[in-house]
Amino acid sequence: MAELMKTALETSTMxxxxxxxxxxxxxxxxxxxxxxxxxSFTLAPGELLGLIGPNGAGKTTMLRCITGAxxxxxxxxLLAGRDLSxxxxxxxxxxxxxxxxQIVRPFRSLSVLDNVTLAVGHMQLVTPVTAFFNAARQQQRxxxxxxxxxxxxxxxxxxxxxxxxxxxxxxLEVARALAIEPQVLLLDEPLAGLNQAEAARLGACLNxxxxxxxxxxxxxxxxxxxxxxxxRLVVLDNGRKIADGAPRAVLADPIVISAYIGREVAHA
Amino acid sequence: xxxxxISLLGLxxxxxxxxxxxxxxxxxxxxxxxxxxxxxxAGAYAGALLLKVGLPIWLAWLPAAMVAGLFGLIVGFAxxxxxxxxxxxxxxxxxxxxxxxxxxQHWLGAEMGVSGIPAHGLGTLGFALLCLLAALLAIGLSLYxxxxxxxxxFTAVADDEDTAQTIGIDVxxxxxxxxxxxxxxxxxxGAEYAQYTRFxxxxxxxxxxxxxxxxxxIIGGVGSVWGVAVAxxxxxxxxELFRFINDYKLLIYGALLVGTMRFxxxxxxxxxxxxxxxxSGGPGQRAPSLSGAAGxxxxxxxx
Numbered sequence: 001m002a003e004l005m006k007t008a009l010e011t012s013t014m015x016x017x018x019x020x021x022x023x024x025x026x027x028x029x030x031x032x033x034x035x036x037x038x039x040s041f042t043l044a045p046g047e048l049l050g051l052i053g054p055n056g057a058g059k060t061t062m063l064r065c066i067t068g069a070x071x072x073x074x075x076x077x078l079l080a081g082r083d084l085s086x087x088x089x090x091x092x093x094x095x096x097x098x099x100x101x102q103i104v105r106p107f108r109s110l111s112v113l114d115n116v117t118l119a120v121g122h123m124q125l126v127t128p129v130t131a132f133f134n135a136a137r138q139q140q141r142x143x144x145x146x147x148x149x150x151x152x153x154x155x156x157x158x159x160x161x162x163x164x165x166x167x168x169x170x171x172l173e174v175a176r177a178l179a180i181e182p183q184v185l186l187l188d189e190p191l192a193g194l195n196q197a198e199a200a201r202l203g204a205c206l207n208x209x210x211x212x213x214x215x216x217x218x219x220x221x222x223x224x225x226x227x228x229x230x231x232r233l234v235v236l237d238n239g240r241k242i243a244d245g246a247p248r249a250v251l252a253d254p255i256v257i258s259a260y261i262g263r264e265v266a267h268a
Numbered sequence: 269x270x271x272x273x274i275s276l277l278g279l280x281x282x283x284x285x286x287x288x289x290x291x292x293x294x295x296x297x298x299x300x301x302x303x304x305x306x307x308x309x310a311g312a313y314a315g316a317l318l319l320k321v322g323l324p325i326w327l328a329w330l331p332a333a334m335v336a337g338l339f340g341l342i343v344g345f346a347x348x349x350x351x352x353x354x355x356x357x358x359x360x361x362x363x364x365x366x367x368x369x370x371x372x373q374h375w376l377g378a379e380m381g382v383s384g385i386p387a388h389g390l391g392t393l394g395f396a397l398l399c400l401l402a403a404l405l406a407i408g409l410s411l412y413x414x415x416x417x418x419x420x421x422f423t424a425v426a427d428d429e430d431t432a433q434t435i436g437i438d439v440x441x442x443x444x445x446x447x448x449x450x451x452x453x454x455x456x457x458g459a460e461y462a463q464y465t466r467f468x469x470x471x472x473x474x475x476x477x478x479x480x481x482x483x484x485x486i487i488g489g490v491g492s493v494w495g496v497a498v499a500x501x502x503x504x505x506x507x508e509l510f511r512f513i514n515d516y517k518l519l520i521y522g523a524l525l526v527g528t529m530r531f532x533x534x535x536x537x538x539x540x541x542x543x544x545x546x547x548s549g550g551p552g553q554r555a556p557s558l559s560g561a562a563g564x565x566x567x568x569x570x571x
Contacts, residue, residue, distance in 0.1 A: 067434065089433035099434050107427040118424055122436035124417040131417035168518035180435055 019078075020045045020215050021066065021184055026075035028061055028239075035061045037239040038075070044186065048210045049217045050230035050247065054260055057236040059219045060102060063186045065216075066100045068092045079183065084220065094122065096183030100173035100190055100220075108162035112153065112172055115161050116144035119179035147175040150202040152204055174205070178214075185209070185216045191225055203229060225252070274392045280461045280504045281399035287484040287500040288406040288455035288493070294482070295491035296410075296419060297446035298426025299347075300356045303363025304481050306343075308458040309473030310434040312367030313370065314460025316382040316468055325388050325398065325463045329456050330450030334453020337448050348440050351429070363478050365372055370470040388463055399460050400468035406453050410493045415450075422446060426491075476518065483521045487528050489537025 019042035028036040036058045043049050051059050064070040066077050068089040076085045084092055093099075107115050118125075120140040125131050148154040151171040156164055161172065170190055177185055190206065191199040202227050210216055210229070220226050226233070226247065233244040233250040237259040243250045250256055269277075290304045314335035318328040343362050350358050368377050377383070388395050399527075413419045421442050424432040429439045462468050488499030501520065507514040532539040 012530070069430070069433075087429075088438070090438040093434055093436040101431070101434075105428055105431045107424050107431065109423060110426050115421075118420055121417060121420070125421050125437050127419055127438075128442055131421055132413065133416070135412070135416045135419075137420075175304040176435060226287050 002208055013044070018044060020080055021217070022046075022064070022081075023066070024076050024078065026062075026065055026072040026077065028058070028065060028070060029073050031216070036065065036072070036236075038240045039236065040075075041234050041241065041244055043215060043217060045215055046210075047215055047232060048206075048230050050225060050226045050233040051217055051219045051235035051236065052221075052223075052233055053242075054249050056238075057259075058239040059236055060132050061219065062236065063099065063188055063219065063240075066092075066184075067097055068185060071182050073256040083249055093180055094126070096178035096181065097186065098180050098182035099186045100170075100177050100188060100189040102192065104166065104169040104173055106161035106169055106172055106176075107162070108160070110161055111158055112164065112168075113141065113148065113157040114145055115172060116147055116175050116179050117128045119145050120147070122180050144175075144179060147178055150178070152201065153173045167194050167202075170194060170198075171202060171205070174209075175201070178209070183215065185214055187216060187218045187220075189219050189221065191220060191222055199225065220264075227251075271392050272293075274396050276508055277394070278396035278460075278464055279508070281396060281403040282457050282464060282499055283481075283484065283500050283504045284403035284459070284497055285406045286401070286454055286481055287488070287496050288403070288410055289450045289457060290481050291450075291485050291488075291491065291493065291496045292410060292453070293411070293446050293450035294485055295496065296413065296426065297443060298422075299443060299446060300352070300359070301380035301450075301478070302356050302475075302482065303366070303478050304344075304454060305451075305473040305475070306363045306366035307336040307340055307454040308461065308477065308481075309366055309370065309468075309470075310339045310456025311450065311455025312462040312468050313382065313458075314455065316462040318459075319385050319463055321383070322386070325390075325395070325460065328459045328463075329402070332455045332459035333452040334455070336458060337452030340447045340451025340454075341444060343451075344444045348443060357465040358408035360475070360478070363473075363475055364397075367470050367474050370380075370473075375387075377469075379470065381467065381472075382462070383467045385462055385466040387466065395463070399464075402456060403462065406456075407483055407493060407497060409453075413495065413541030417532065418442075418445070459486050462510050479522060483525050484548075485567040487524050487535050489535030489539075492535065494538030495535050495540070 008210050023039060023041050026036055026039050027034065031221045039062065049154050051062060053059055061070060065072050068084065068087060076083050078084065079095055079097060101167040101187050107118070110118065117137060117140045118261065124134045130168070145154060145157060148157055153168045156168055164172065174190065175216065187206070191202060194202065199222065206216070207229055218230060230247055232245065233243070233247045234241060234257050235250060242259055243256050286308055290301060293299050293301055311332040315328045315332040318331055319325065343359070347355055347358050371379055391400060421437050424437055425439050425442050432439050484500045484503050485496050487503065488497065489495030507517045513520055528535055534541065
């Protein structure tokens with residue numbers, strides 16, 4: 001962490017040197033389609049940023065750019081001032097970029113507890129050699145159990161992850177992401193597919209985590225949840241950033257409204 | 269025990285090591301290999317050449333492991349970008365390339381292979397016990413790996429590579445580690461095989477051998493250390509003890525593979541676990557002796 005902050009001081013080239021994440025003029029191309037078109041935004045420490053936009057706007061691609069799953073074709077992403085361009089997904093995760101998937105992806109052959117234990121022990125796993133010479137798991141198990149309690153699925157700890165209902169799996173995704181002690185947590189539609197009660201519970205859980213100091217980017221379609229949770233919104237449409245600011249002001253912006261409703265209105 | 273039976277013990281021990289080595293790659297780390305005989309062959313040729321210059325078998329182990337392990341590392345690097353069916357086809361290709369290459373190398377005896385490998389002087393029993401020791405060490409290594417963070421990470425890589433990356437696991441490194449460990453052990457088994465038969469030809473390391481060893485892993489239960497050991501013992505002894513089976517060896521192996529896939533994808537380990545659960549009543553019970561295998565077998569059943 002100290003090393004990261006030092007690097008941040010040395011290499012910071014941004015307008016906002018305090019930014020935890022800085023997305024700088026990022027473009028991503030899929031064949032002939034420009035999925036992300038010259039998008040820039042920053043994320044301050046402790047912020048809960050909502051990334052919204054119509055289907056196909058490029059929100060998930062944007063998160064994949066930050067995690068490194070789909071590196072940017074142009075532009076760059078910085079974490080505390082450090083350029084992540086040359087780093088793969090695993091290296092970025094070890095620096096503290098955590099992701100929860102839109103479609104849940106637990107390790108189905110492991111128990112719920114082991115899913116989280118493995119992530120807690122990610123520093124044992126830096127190289128296969130260190131992993132080979134370490135066998136003790138008690139400490140990591142204890143921490144994993146705390147995390148399961150924090151997201152409210154400790155009762156499922158010993159169940160095989162594949163047998164959980166969707167609501168619990170969504171929370172498992174969050175617990176596993178928290179286990180790598182993230183600097184920033186990227187949440188790709190964590191509430192999608194949940195019923196109202198489940199969504200409210202997980203929303204409250206995310207709110208608590210954010211108040212506890214965890215910085216987040218949230219992709220979400222449920223606007224009432226977005227308004228409750230997010231302190232700022234960035235809106236993407238057809239790969240371009242069309243708005244960035246306080247939630248209510250952004251949602252009242254005619255450009256944003258027309259992006260959601262349709263092109264004709266935009267040109268009217 | 270007759271000399272023939274002791275000699276069979278040696279063959280079982282060699283196959284135990286060979287099958288355990290593939291289980292590390294395919295069972296633990298989920299990387300299907302249809303060309304494992306190539307690494308067995310690389311170790312056998314390295315071992316044969318060293319044995320011919322007078323090295324005792326236990327000194328030939330290490331160089332054979334290094335040759336096969338290095339070969340495995342290179343194949344691993346070349347295979348990093350391919351997954352699942354594509355990896356299976358790639359490794360199958362490696363198997364064919366190996367046999368095709370060796371056949372044309374005069375310094376390796378070309379089609380005639382390497383003959384005149386000197387006797388080990390350990391006696392049939394001594395050699396069998398030495399091979400058994402190596403097999404037990406490999407089984408011990410597998411059991412330890414399963415308990416370590418390395419085995420934990422292998423399970424994650426086998427389960428979902430992309431998700432493993434998101435929690436900081438460098439998947440490429442782990443695949444290479446599995447390939448190197450597994451192929452190095454296959455190399456040791458190969459060197460033992462060269463000493464055992466004292467005569468090797470390229471065809472002894474062909475596709476049929478790769479499939480036979482894969483059959484041992486699948487019928488035993490992919491990822492189960494004990495299941496694979498049991499299947500290896502049965503499949504090695506069956507054609508030797510009942511000669512008529514030897515004539516139909518491939519047919520029987522094939523039928524067993526089909527039967528396993530259809531009725532117990534978890535192999536012997538999965539079947540044992542199911543029976544254990546039925547006896548102890550209730551699906552919540554897990555067979556304690558199969559803790560590592562259980563999840564893997566379950567995964568194969570689900571997939």
